[in-house]
Amino acid sequence: MTLTFLERRPVIAIAGLACETSTFSPARTDAPAFHPRRGPEVIAEYPFLNASTALGSAAEWHGALIGHALPGGMVIRDAFEELASEILQRLEVILRKGPLDGLWFDIHGAMRVEGIDDVEAELLQRVRSVIGPDVIVSASMDLHGNVSKNLVHQTDLITCYRMAPHEDELETKERACQNLVDILKRGPGRAVRPFKAWVPVPILLPGEQTSTRIEPAKSLYGLIPGVTKVPGVLDAAIWVGYAWADEPRNHAVVVVTGWDAQPVSENAERLAHYFWDCHEEFKFVAPTGSLMECIDIALASPSRPFFISDSGDNPTAGGAGDVTWSLRRILSRPEFQNPSGPVVIYASIPGPGAIDRIVQAGVDAVVTVTAGAEVDHVHAGPVTLTGRVHAIKGGDRDAVVEAVLKVGSVFVILTKLRKPYHHEKDFTELKLSPRSADIVFVKIGYLEPELFDMAADWRLALTPGGVDQDLPRLGHQRIHRPMWPFDRTFPQAPDLHAHLIAPSNEPLLS
Incomplete structure (x- = not known):
């Protein structure tokens, strides 16, 4: 007897590559540096997916390939192509076993590959070409990652760490998986997609000035739990961005996800305005x-x-x-x-x-x-x-x-x-x-x-x-300007209106 979607456990694949990459370092990162994990090795990396846990037993989890490299220099193009191709091949094998409902995209968000801008969005686009448009994708990221509009457009759920240092890394990844399981319980495919509000903020600071141990980042990130309790909101996330790479996507971002467009947009804008209003208060975490x-x-x-x-x-x-x-x-x-x-x-x-x-x-x-x-x-x-x-x-x-x-x-x-x-x-x-x-x-x-x-x-x-840590002396050329702290005066207040993406994944408001 064939079970209906709501009668069976959802089938979820796991894939992703992570490497925080400085474009100002002459170092290069090759494929072995990612220490790739495949199949059951992937599941074993995450204790919250153990079959004895509620989350682990709530879905049928399939590891494709994950790779987490020590932060470093630019990723060699051939290394990326090798690993990306293997991810696609392994996803095809998973799909041959039956329908795929969800994908957990485990990334950092600040990877740079030779010749490719916005590489996480590029990788996800390739993944989508294999798994199709209806599979629900949940991404977890480092708060020092970069979230382009293209990346948020291709994901259905996206979240990041709420602490720097990242003492909540596993908690964040578990939240990304739990959100994915919860959303899949509502039904298959596009019908269950939430709204996403994306707000770019013209700030690019190092982590040493945005630690959540101290103000103003402590209070900024302290707003997130309250936002997630607002009716109609599922998740809220604030990215500081990655300061040591020179790409147009490198800047702070706020993303709020949920079922009701109005509170999703309003709260994304509220977080973005709070972030901007305190931009001059960010100081180094130590003398x-x-x-x-x-x-x-x-x-x-x-x-x-x-x-x-x-x-x-x-x-x-x-x-x-x-x-x-x-x-x-x-x-x-x-x-x-x-x-x-x-x-x-x-x-x-x-x-x-x-x-x-x-x-x-x-x-x-x-x-x-x-x-x-x-x-x-x-x-x-x-x-x-x-x-x-x-x-x-x-x-x-x-x-x-x-x-x-x-x-x-x-x-x-x-x-x-x-x-x-x-x-x-x-x-x-x-x-x-x-x-x-x-x-x-x-x-x-x-x-x-x-x-x-x-x-x-x-x-x-x-x-x-x-x-x-002295960012201006590095010589960024490709980031959007004006950008704090590279620019100390702004001709006008930044536009912090939310870009809302509807559940169909078609732009609702640009």
């Missing part, structure tokens, strides 16, 4: 300064450990991770040249050749190695280090091999491939104790939760690199 100013403050402070963000080369924002500009200056400080000086940890600098030499020499050996600037040599050349090998560790997902070289009083972490250092175990597994260090340098922007809780005090050093 800032030049690298040397931050070091001087740290040395004079009694607070320990004192963290300093080497923000311009942050690999979790898209930096190459091998800029040596800061490390060179740290090692030149006379305070750190004596082995008994202040205990300093520096995380980190890639050097494949240096790692090979260190591994060959072994722990406690004194070696001279050269590292860094193999990818980004615009800001400084390679750095040569002579020191004692403190620790060696293999098997890391990102770094592959890590080593610690003590140079003077500085414990320099070297890696075979770049790696972000966000967790205490990242240090302790290398026989380092960040809690008892005097100063800890990390290539990061705002401190991730574990580091933030650990730091007695911290500063954000405004250092150069592919994700420079």
Whole structure:
């Protein structure tokens, strides 16, 4: 007996590629960097889709392919084509087994591929060519992603994180899936599509000025739960956008989704106006300064450990991770040249050749190695280090091999491939104790939760690199102007009227 749509569990596929991509970094991202997951591996990535959970049992979930790369440089075109083609092939296999009702599009939103603008919309357009126009698509994104009108037009449900740092990542992805299941319970195809109100906002700020830990972002994002409780509204989302790429789609966006056009549009505009009204109030999440100013403050402070963000080369924002500009200056400080000086940890600098030499020499050996600037040599050349090998560790997902070289009083972490250092175990597994260090340098922007809780005090050093916090000096050419903070005066107030897309996915109001 054939079950009707409402009698059977909906069938939902999962696909997506994610890579936060700086167009100001000379680095390139290849296919293996996405660590692709296929079929059952996809389902296993998300604990909320376990068959024992209510959501996992509410639908028949099929993994096509997902790939999440560490943020970095431009994605090589052939790499994208390879992965995108496999997604389409795997969706075709799923479709051959029976009808497909929904698709969860798991993306970041700030990926840049050689020769393709708005690549997430391009990927979804290709996916639509396989799954057809009637499959309901729910997208989940990073709030630092970019939402073009084309992308929101092709999705039916779209949401993003509400916290920066992204402590609600899994919660957001679960919400995207739950919304999709709930909407499919209403019936098949186009008949159940909600309204979407899209409002572009001419603001493009780095995450370090829009953290939800502080005002005004804290209050801005604090409005979202109230909006979602408005009758006729299903979801509300605010994107800050991605500041380190130069594309026309790079700017802030508000999207509200729901069943009643009027509250959907009105609340989208209300959020957009609140965002714009406080645009001059966004400040850095921590006190800032030049690298040397931050070091001087740290040395004079009694607070320990004192963290300093080497923000311009942050690999979790898209930096190459091998800029040596800061490390060179740290090692030149006379305070750190004596082995008994202040205990300093520096995380980190890639050097494949240096790692090979260190591994060959072994722990406690004194070696001279050269590292860094193999990818980004615009800001400084390679750095040569002579020191004692403190620790060696293999098997890391990102770094592959890590080593610690003590140079003077500085414990320099070297890696075979770049790696972000966000967790205490990242240090302790290398026989380092960040809690008892005097100063800890990390290539990061705002401190991730574990580091933030650990730091007695911290500063954000405004250092150069592919994700420079001083946005105007990067040289954007393709973003829409005027745009805050690139432009400090606007000839007229921005147009913050909602672009409403009707349930048919045809533009209702442009």
